[in-house]
Amino acid sequence: MGSSQTIDMMRMGGILTGMVKQGRIELHSHTLYSDGELLPSELAQRAAICDHAAIAMTDHADASNLGDLIERLRRFVAQQPADWPLHVLVGVELTHVAPGSIAKLARQAKRLGAEWVVVHGETIVEPVAAGTNRAAIECPEVDLLAHPGFITLEEARLAAERGMIVEITGRKGHCLTNGHVAQTCREAGALMVVDTDTHAYNNLITLDEARQVALGAGLTAAEAEAAVVTTPQAVVQRILLRRHTHSA
Numbered sequence: 001m002g003s004s005q006t007i008d009m010m011r012m013g014g015i016l017t018g019m020v021k022q023g024r025i026e027l028h029s030h031t032l033y034s035d036g037e038l039l040p041s042e043l044a045q046r047a048a049i050c051d052h053a054a055i056a057m058t059d060h061a062d063a064s065n066l067g068d069l070i071e072r073l074r075r076f077v078a079q080q081p082a083d084w085p086l087h088v089l090v091g092v093e094l095t096h097v098a099p100g101s102i103a104k105l106a107r108q109a110k111r112l113g114a115e116w117v118v119v120h121g122e123t124i125v126e127p128v129a130a131g132t133n134r135a136a137i138e139c140p141e142v143d144l145l146a147h148p149g150f151i152t153l154e155e156a157r158l159a160a161e162r163g164m165i166v167e168i169t170g171r172k173g174h175c176l177t178n179g180h181v182a183q184t185c186r187e188a189g190a191l192m193v194v195d196t197d198t199h200a201y202n203n204l205i206t207l208d209e210a211r212q213v214a215l216g217a218g219l220t221a222a223e224a225e226a227a228v229v230t231t232p233q234a235v236v237q238r239i240l241l242r243r244h245t246h247s248a
Contacts, residue, residue, distance in 0.1 A: 020087070020240070023053035024207045025232035028093065028118055028146055028167065028195035033069055034059035037200045040076045041083070046201040048084040054236045056116045058091035066092060066105060070112045089239055091116035093146065096128065099135035106141035115239045117141055121148035125173035137164055143235075146197065147174035151181055156188035165235070166190050168227060170205060170213045171197035178217035192219075192227040193235075 024047075030036030031043055038046065040057055047055045059069050073090040092114050094105055106117050119136035122128045133151055136142045137158045145151075145159065146167045159166055166185050169175050174197060185192050194210045196203050205213070207228065214224035 020233055020236050021053045021085070022229075023051045023086070024205070024210060025053050025229075025236060026055045026195060026198060026204065027089075027091075027116065027144060027165075027193055027232060027235065028058050028169075029055055029198040030059050030093075031057055033072060034061075034065075034093075035199060040073065040088070041080065042201070043198070044084045044086065044088055046204055048086050050204045050206060052086050052204070054087040054089060054232075056089035056091040056118075058093040058116065058118045060095040060120070061092040061105070061109070062095065062097050063101070063105060066109055067112055070109065070114050074113050087236055087240065089116050089236070090114055091118060093118040093120055094136075094142075095120040096126075097132075098129055099131035102132070102135040102142070103139040106139050110141045115242070116143050116235075118144045118146050121145045121167070122150070123147040123174045124149045124177055134158075137162070144193070144195075146195070147171065147177075148181060149177050151184055153184055153188055156184045156190045159185075160188045160190040163191065165231065166192050168192050168194045168214060168217045168219075169197055170194065170210070171203075175213075178213075182214075182217040182219050182223075186219075186223065191231050192223075193231050194224075194227050 031040050057073055061069050069092055077088050092109050109117050119142050122133050133148050133155050136145050137155055144165045147169045168178050194214050196205055198204050210228045211224050214227050
């Protein structure tokens with residue numbers, strides 16, 4: 001990349017930083033296109049009312065519906081970009097996909113236009129296949145490991161090495177191992193975010209409530225601020241910059 005291009009990207013990064021308003025950022029949510037209750041429009045409206053700056057819509061996906069989900073969300077974002085004062089990110093959550101298929105489907109999701117790929121981690125309240133966490137962490141196209149249950153220190157260190165994000169969750173059941181996840185990721189130096197795994201309008205939480213989830217998991221005030229504000233904002237800025245460069 002030439003110096004002029006680099007300068008242009010730096011300038012655009014500054015512009016986009018200003019475009020991401022202060023507010024809650026949710027990186028894991030579901031619509032009625034999987035097991036959520038709301039249309040994308042209503043989920044966006046509810047998130048806006050709850051003072052969200054951005055929301056990633058990440059419906060459950062496998063090979064049977066991956067393309068359809070991404071196409072629908074890309075059309076939604078393209079045709080209704082200014083309907084709400086927040087950014088909608090095109091995502092999917094690879095769910096109960098065998099570890100051996102995660103990398104293939106994650107790559108496919110990115111080729112089809114997904115901006116944010118989540119993997120449904122080894123929560124203790126569902127029979128997720130052993131090895132799912134590791135397969136997700138080792139895949140460069142996976143952005144977030146959701147509710148990873150008893151993630152190991154080795155796995156968390158691998159996540160830290162490649163800058164992958166691990167979720168602290170507000171979701172009932174999945175949240176039972178938040179303390180373990182927080183402690184393990186702290187020791188490994190892995191990035192964390194607080195998500196809700198929203199399925200219904202009343203699952204959305206405010207910025208202050210997200211801070212309480214982080215503190216309840218055992219994070220310090222500084223760590224909570226990183227998980228609730230700094231890291232999610234960096235994610236959204238990176239995605240918006242990529243959108244701009246691809247559309248230019």
